[in-house]
Amino acid sequence: MDLLSAMSTASSGMSAQRFRxxxxxxxxxxxxxxxxxxxxxxxxxxxxxxxxxxxxTFEEELRxxxxxxxxxxxxxxxxxxxxxxxxxxxxxxxxxxxxxxxxAMPNINPMEEVVNMMLASRSYEANVAAFNATKNMALKALxxxxx
Amino acid sequence: MHACPPDATPYPAGxxxxxxxxFDQTLLLLSRSLDFxxxxxxxxASNVANLETPGYKAKxxxxxxxxxxxxxxxxxxxLEVTNPRHFDGRQTLPLALVKPQVxxxxxxxxxxxxxxxxxxxxMAKLGENQVVYQAYTQMVAHKFAExxxxxxxxxx
Numbered sequence: 001m002d003l004l005s006a007m008s009t010a011s012s013g014m015s016a017q018r019f020r021x022x023x024x025x026x027x028x029x030x031x032x033x034x035x036x037x038x039x040x041x042x043x044x045x046x047x048x049x050x051x052x053x054x055x056x057t058f059e060e061e062l063r064x065x066x067x068x069x070x071x072x073x074x075x076x077x078x079x080x081x082x083x084x085x086x087x088x089x090x091x092x093x094x095x096x097x098x099x100x101x102x103x104a105m106p107n108i109n110p111m112e113e114v115v116n117m118m119l120a121s122r123s124y125e126a127n128v129a130a131f132n133a134t135k136n137m138a139l140k141a142l143x144x145x146x147x
Numbered sequence: 148m149h150a151c152p153p154d155a156t157p158y159p160a161g162x163x164x165x166x167x168x169x170f171d172q173t174l175l176l177l178s179r180s181l182d183f184x185x186x187x188x189x190x191x192a193s194n195v196a197n198l199e200t201p202g203y204k205a206k207x208x209x210x211x212x213x214x215x216x217x218x219x220x221x222x223x224x225x226l227e228v229t230n231p232r233h234f235d236g237r238q239t240l241p242l243a244l245v246k247p248q249v250x251x252x253x254x255x256x257x258x259x260x261x262x263x264x265x266x267x268x269x270m271a272k273l274g275e276n277q278v279v280y281q282a283y284t285q286m287v288a289h290k291f292a293e294x295x296x297x298x299x300x301x302x303x
Contacts, residue, residue, distance in 0.1 A: 002182075006189035013196025049200040051193075071193030074200055123198050126266055130192040133277040137188060140284045141181070144291070 003141070005071065006134040008054060012073035013127035019076045020047045020120045024113050031108045034096045042106040044082035050075050082107065175242050176214065177287050183210040183247045184280040190249070191276060194269045201260035205269065210247035217242040 023045050033042035051072040056064060064070065084107045092101030187208040197203040224235030254263040296302075 002185035002189045006185070006192040009189060009192040009196050013192075013198070016196070049197070051197045051200045051203045071189040072197060072203070073193070074196040074198075119199070126195050126198060126270065127192075129270060130195045130273055133273045134188055134192060137185065137277055137280045140281045144284055144288050146288070 003134055003138045005054065007131055007138075009071050009073055010127045010131035010134065012054070012075065014124055014131070016047075016049060016074040016076050017120045017124040017127065020049075021117065021124075023047050023079060024117045024120060027108055028110065028113050028117075031106060031110065033106060034094070034103060041086045041104045042108075043086075044084070044106065044108050046080045046082060048077045048080055050077040172218070172242065174287065174290055176218065177283050177290070179214060179242060179245060180210075181280065181283050181287070183208060183214075184276055184283065186247060188273070188276050188280070191269055191273045194252075194264050195266070195273070197262075198264050198266055198269075199262070201262060203262050203264060205252040205254065205264045207250050207252045207272070208247045209250055210245065213245045213248070214242070217245045 027044050030042035034040075036042050052075045053064070053070055054073045086104040087107050088102040089105050090101055091097055091103045094103045097103045187210075190206050190208055194203075194205045226234065226236035228235045252263060252265070252268070254265050254268075256265070
């Protein structure tokens with residue numbers, strides 16, 4: 001049913017944006033982290049979005065072959081590590097300072113993270129709106145047979 | 148009466164389907180419109196969900212014109228028919244067979260990541276689609292209310 005599939009499409013967008021929000025929160029939380037399990041300072045992470053057809057049962061797959069139109073779900077394909085080099089900050093008293101007194105700090109720009117956070121939150125809201133629109137349509141359709 | 152070729156028309160020409168008089172063209176048109184609006188809603192939801200997916204192309208569904216053509220498909224075509232098997236020169240599909248068409252939405256202000264979703268446009272379309280869908284459901288409900296009224300001989 002198209003209305004139900006539209007709801008799951010909207011929820012795919014919501015969960016993708018929520019995942020992105022987690023990553024942004026991790027970036028902000030680790031803005032000062034100089035030690036990580038893989039060594040060196042924390043490196044900024046970014047999500048990669050992809051548009052994929054929804055997971056389907058065999059029957060739905062057969063039906064989809066006959067149906068040329070296809071709404072695509074938004075999915076997180078992976079998390080990319082930002083390749084920008086760490087920022088060197090002069091702080092000789094820091095335990096992780098090198099012999100010249102410089103500390104390699106994570107290359108995280110709080111402004112950038114906040115802007116991404118706002119984008120993620122707006123996109124999430126847009127998906128909520130799409131979900132509600134679909135829900136209202138489905139509820140309205142249920143009223144057809146009512147006396 | 149000549150035997151009709153097994154075509155996909157729900158009401159073969161020359162044969163009077165008994166329910167045709169009650170469940171007329173209007174109800175079929177409304178149900179097809181509701182179907183297409185629901186499909187369109189699914190596509191628009193997918194556009195919104197993929198607002199930030201690189202390379203995603205916004206899509207839309209068009210069907211109003213095809214439905215309008217299908218309404219005229221009941222009328223005789225330009226060629227004269229003296230036998231039910233004759234082709235009357237009509238190019239249109241009957242209402243029950245009309246297919247919507249998926250188009251790519253153009254976005255002149257393209258994004259750098261080849262994504263063509265314009266959020267404001269999509270939200271406006273979602274809203275419009277929702278309102279028109281609700282209007283159609285009300286029309287269907289009224290249609291059934293009319294039937295109910297005539298079945299109960301005017302008592303509502």
